[in-house]
Amino acid sequence: MSDFDAARDIPILLGAFFVLTAAIGLVRFPDLYSRLHASSKLITLGSAGIFIGVSLEFAQTEALSRLAAVLLFQFLTTPLSAYLIAQAAYLRGLEPLLEGPDEWNALGKAALLDRRLEETGER
Amino acid sequence: MRGLSLNILLAIVWTLFVGEFSLRELAIGVLLGFAILSIFPLSLGTGGYVRRTLAVVRFALFFIRELTAANVQVALFALRPHPPLHPMIIAYPLRLRGDNGQTLLAATITLMPGSVAMGFNPERTVLYAHTIGMGSVREARASLKKVEDALLPLYGQSAELQEDTA
Numbered sequence: 001m002s003d004f005d006a007a008r009d010i011p012i013l014l015g016a017f018f019v020l021t022a023a024i025g026l027v028r029f030p031d032l033y034s035r036l037h038a039s040s041k042l043i044t045l046g047s048a049g050i051f052i053g054v055s056l057e058f059a060q061t062e063a064l065s066r067l068a069a070v071l072l073f074q075f076l077t078t079p080l081s082a083y084l085i086a087q088a089a090y091l092r093g094l095e096p097l098l099e100g101p102d103e104w105n106a107l108g109k110a111a112l113l114d115r116r117l118e119e120t121g122e123r
Numbered sequence: 124m125r126g127l128s129l130n131i132l133l134a135i136v137w138t139l140f141v142g143e144f145s146l147r148e149l150a151i152g153v154l155l156g157f158a159i160l161s162i163f164p165l166s167l168g169t170g171g172y173v174r175r176t177l178a179v180v181r182f183a184l185f186f187i188r189e190l191t192a193a194n195v196q197v198a199l200f201a202l203r204p205h206p207p208l209h210p211m212i213i214a215y216p217l218r219l220r221g222d223n224g225q226t227l228l229a230a231t232i233t234l235m236p237g238s239v240a241m242g243f244n245p246e247r248t249v250l251y252a253h254t255i256g257m258g259s260v261r262e263a264r265a266s267l268k269k270v271e272d273a274l275l276p277l278y279g280q281s282a283e284l285q286e287d288t289a
Contacts, residue, residue, distance in 0.1 A: 028201060029201070030210075031210075033210065033239065034208055037237075037255055040234065041190070041193045041197050086242075100260065101211055101260060105212070
C-alpha cells in the first residue's frame, strides 16, 4: 500500500465500484428498460471517476483538457444511445415489465408509430 | 454576444498584465473578467449575459448533485435482494419549447435519478419517460419538473411565466 495516493486512487476506486454495480444491475434487473437505467447512469459516473483519477495521476494541463473533452462527449452520447435503444425497443413492441401505468401506450404510441412508418415508407 | 466577447477580451488583457500566457492565467482572467462584468451590468450592458452564465453554472451544480444521487440510488437497487423498482412509463407535458432545450432535457433526465427518456409525441409537447424507484406518477412528474425548472432560465423562459400559458 506504499503506492496509495488518496487524491488519485479514491476517484478510481469509486468509479470502478459504480462500473461493477452497473454490471450487476445489467444482470439482475428484470427487463431492457430497467437495465438501461443501470447502463446509462452508472457507466457515466463510473467512467468519469476513472478518468478523473487517471488525469490527476498525470497532473498536466493536456491531460485535464482531454479529460474535459472526454467527459463532455460521454455526457452527450450516453443518454442519446439509451434514448434510441429504449425508443426502438418500445416501438418494435418489446413489452416492458411494469408495476404502474404505461401512459405512452394510452396516449400516443399508435400515432408515433404511424408517422414512423410513413417516413420510412414501410407501408 | 457582447458579454462573452468582453469577457474574453478582459481575460486576454489579464494575461498581458501578468506577462505569461497559459491556460491557468487565462482561466483566472476569465473569472476576474466575469466579476467585473457582474459588478457593472448597467454601464457595460452585460446583465443578460451575467444572468445566463449564472443559470448555466447553477444548472451544472444541480446536474452533478443529481447525477451522484442517481448513481447511488441505482447502485443500491443493483445490490439489494429485492429492489423496489416499481417500473412505469409516464407522459410529461413539456413547458420547454425548442429543439435544443428539449434535447438537453431528454439527455439530462436520462442521467437523473429514476428516469430514462424514451420518446416525444409528434407535436413535441409531451415527453415519455421510463421511471424506476418512483412511488407514484405524481412523484415521477415532480422529479421531471425539477429538472425542467432548472433548464428554463437557460433558454430565457421563466418558470412562472410558462405555467400560465401551459
